[in-house]
Amino acid sequence: MNKLKYSVAAIALFGSQLIFAQAHDISVDVKKTGAPIQKTMYGIFFEDINYGADGGLYAEMIKNRSFEFPQSLLGWTTFGKVEVRTDEAPFPKNPRYVRLAYPGHKEKRTGLDNEGFFGISVKENAEYRFSVWARVPENDNSEIRVELIDPASNIFASQKIAINSKDWKKYQVILKSPRTEAKARIRIFLASDNSVDLEHISMFPTDTWKGRENGLRKDLAQALYDLHPGVFRFPGGCIVEGTDVDTRYQWKNTVGSVENRPLNENRWEYTFPHRFFPDYFQSYGMGFYELFQLSEDIGAEPLPVLNVGMICQYQNKGEACQIAVKDLDPYIQDALDLIEFANGDTGTKWGKVRADMGHPAPFHLRMMAIGNEQWGKMYPERLEPFIKAIRAKHPEIKIIGSAGPNPDGKDFDYGWAEMKRLKADLVDEHYYRNPEWFLGNAARYDNYDRKGPKVFAGEYACHPKNRKNNFESALAEAAFMTGFERNADVVYMCTYAPLFTHIDGWQWKPDMIWFDNLRSVRSVNYYVQQLYGMHVGTNVLKTQENKLPLTGQNGIYASSAIDKNKNEIYLKIANTSDAAQKVTYTFKGLKKGERKGTHTVLKSDNMNAENTLDNPFAVVPETEKITLTNNVFEVKLAPKTFNLYVIEL
Numbered sequence: 001m002n003k004l005k006y007s008v009a010a011i012a013l014f015g016s017q018l019i020f021a022q023a024h025d026i027s028v029d030v031k032k033t034g035a036p037i038q039k040t041m042y043g044i045f046f047e048d049i050n051y052g053a054d055g056g057l058y059a060e061m062i063k064n065r066s067f068e069f070p071q072s073l074l075g076w077t078t079f080g081k082v083e084v085r086t087d088e089a090p091f092p093k094n095p096r097y098v099r100l101a102y103p104g105h106k107e108k109r110t111g112l113d114n115e116g117f118f119g120i121s122v123k124e125n126a127e128y129r130f131s132v133w134a135r136v137p138e139n140d141n142s143e144i145r146v147e148l149i150d151p152a153s154n155i156f157a158s159q160k161i162a163i164n165s166k167d168w169k170k171y172q173v174i175l176k177s178p179r180t181e182a183k184a185r186i187r188i189f190l191a192s193d194n195s196v197d198l199e200h201i202s203m204f205p206t207d208t209w210k211g212r213e214n215g216l217r218k219d220l221a222q223a224l225y226d227l228h229p230g231v232f233r234f235p236g237g238c239i240v241e242g243t244d245v246d247t248r249y250q251w252k253n254t255v256g257s258v259e260n261r262p263l264n265e266n267r268w269e270y271t272f273p274h275r276f277f278p279d280y281f282q283s284y285g286m287g288f289y290e291l292f293q294l295s296e297d298i299g300a301e302p303l304p305v306l307n308v309g310m311i312c313q314y315q316n317k318g319e320a321c322q323i324a325v326k327d328l329d330p331y332i333q334d335a336l337d338l339i340e341f342a343n344g345d346t347g348t349k350w351g352k353v354r355a356d357m358g359h360p361a362p363f364h365l366r367m368m369a370i371g372n373e374q375w376g377k378m379y380p381e382r383l384e385p386f387i388k389a390i391r392a393k394h395p396e397i398k399i400i401g402s403a404g405p406n407p408d409g410k411d412f413d414y415g416w417a418e419m420k421r422l423k424a425d426l427v428d429e430h431y432y433r434n435p436e437w438f439l440g441n442a443a444r445y446d447n448y449d450r451k452g453p454k455v456f457a458g459e460y461a462c463h464p465k466n467r468k469n470n471f472e473s474a475l476a477e478a479a480f481m482t483g484f485e486r487n488a489d490v491v492y493m494c495t496y497a498p499l500f501t502h503i504d505g506w507q508w509k510p511d512m513i514w515f516d517n518l519r520s521v522r523s524v525n526y527y528v529q530q531l532y533g534m535h536v537g538t539n540v541l542k543t544q545e546n547k548l549p550l551t552g553q554n555g556i557y558a559s560s561a562i563d564k565n566k567n568e569i570y571l572k573i574a575n576t577s578d579a580a581q582k583v584t585y586t587f588k589g590l591k592k593g594e595r596k597g598t599h600t601v602l603k604s605d606n607m608n609a610e611n612t613l614d615n616p617f618a619v620v621p622e623t624e625k626i627t628l629t630n631n632v633f634e635v636k637l638a639p640k641t642f643n644l645y646v647i648e649l
């Protein structure tokens with residue numbers, strides 16, 4: 001390190017404190033642009049953990065809507081004569097339904113309440129579409145009454161539904177809520193002497209993302225859209241693997257009519273003894289069709305992760321727990337069929353399923369991950385036949401392999417070597433590490449093999465001691481991510497993890513977006529992802545001081561990119577030190593003249609500052625206009641800041 005360059009060069013006065021500023025001369029080569037940056041560079045990773053799907057992004061408000069939880073009435077309270085039955089069920093993969101019968105006396109009542117996911121939460125003047133499959137088993141007509149009730153059992157919205165057929169039919173009604181109520185319940189009364197059978201009892205806000213009936217929560221989907229993600233990895237994570245072979249994620253169970261998608265036990269139900277949720281199941285109402293559709297909506301490349309014939313290795317030790325290599329054919333077929341589901345002509349078996357669901361056009365699947373977080377020799381043994389089969393039939397599909405759960409060590413090195421041998425296109429690395437690790441690893445990819453598979457940082461997040469989504473972790477991620485950008489010739493994609501968490505149902509933190517049933521908040525870490533996602537650029541610009549990249553010298557981390565389509569330059573620079581620092585950027589190959597731009601800063605005096613549901617904007621980016629007068633640009637970086645300069649060319 002050139003001592004002169006990093007010697008104290010200026011003294012700045014901030015308030016009453018003397019702060020020593022360092023001086024940096026950074027050159028940015030605009031003439032000779034560097035490696036192309038993939039459009040997929042900054043993306044998102046969705047998994048149903050922390051009630052991210054049912055009870056979260058998936059806007060269904062009724063828990064256990066088909067009575068298929070192992071305890072068939074979990075989430076429901078019944079009164080009068082309610083019986084769970086399976087004969088003459090309308091949906092064979094969800095065979096249970098309930099019969100509501102005359103309670104035996106005209107003053108008595110029959111019915112049932114649902115508690116929703118941590119309550120049923122409704123907003124003043126909002127409308128909710130209640131729907132139910134029903135029939136009258138013994139007569140021609142019956143009637144039910146649907147009510148929203150508050151915690152004190154007061155009814156505040158009510159509607160009647162006449163059930164008028166012996167055959168199963170779908171009925172629906174709109175309930176308008178006159179008030180906001182966070183912890184309501186829904187109650188269904190038998191309002192006739194005649195019995196009625198009910199199945200798939202469902203309620204959604206009418207105002208879902210894009211107004212879809214089997215829709216997503218609008219604020220949460222909007223938050224994804226606003227990230228400008230380049231890639232969308234789904235559906236996990238460990239849930240791809242499952243707790244056992246039966247509970248692994250099987251995409252074929254998640255498509256077709258929503259009423260006939262079989263329930264699955266969520267792998268996260270059992271994981272954390274301190275946060276055990278015995279009612280954590282996957283309705284699969286937001287299945288692969290909806291996830292592909294969401295990718296399309298938010299402009300991200302879909303990236304499905306498929307089971308490689310391995311069950312969660314943390315929960316299942318040893319070869320005997322895994323699927324034998326000789327038995328892999330159905331798993332491989334699932335991968336091939338998924339390509340047909342996403343891209344196939346509507347005349348093909350799976351292309352037709354997609355078309356029948358409402359999307360005749362292909363979803364343009366270009367890549368898939370085989371295996372989530374796998375390690376040891378059992379993994380390449382299983383991955384190899386997948387690669388052979390996919391390459392033979394679909395050479396156009398890029399295949400992503402796993403480097404295991406850690407960013408270094410024996411398993412990681414072995415995993416990488418095996419991925420090279422198998423010629424995986426990309427390798428998925430995961431790291432959940434402390435701020436020191438992130439700050440110390442910004443140069444991680446500077447010396448990676450340029451000829452091998454590309455890197456997909458498929459799960460990463462900075463975990464501070466208190467495991468909060470605080471400013472400290474966000475700043476460390478922002479600094480570290482300059483290393484992604486600088487190495488865009490080898491790092492093709494990255495996705496922060498996990499994405500969502502319900503404030504009443506979290507198991508794992510930190511997470512990018514927190515929510516309760518009525519509100520959501522974008523963490524400080526979200527804004528780092530958004531700043532990168534909105535300023536990807538088309539090519540890297542060589543950014544150096546004293547011929548070296550800026551990877552933490554005096555706490556400075558920097559990288560730059562150019563967007564040749566938008567004619568803009570993006571300078572990203574983090575000052576993680578406690579001192580203000582003066583930086584002089586000199587642009588090589590930039591004509592002199594006045595240029596306009598913006599400076600966006602993410603800052604806080606408090607490293608522990610966080611955005612919460614009650615204080616959602618504690619730390620958000622602040623933007624000001626700037627003007628450059630020539631090809632030398634001087635900036636003063638405040639301490640503990642992440643800065644983005646956008647310069648119009």
Ligand code: AHR
Nearest residue numbers: 237238239372373497498
């Ligand atoms: O993101 C949470 C979990 O972390 C993922 O499911 C898993 O892949 C990793 O262990």
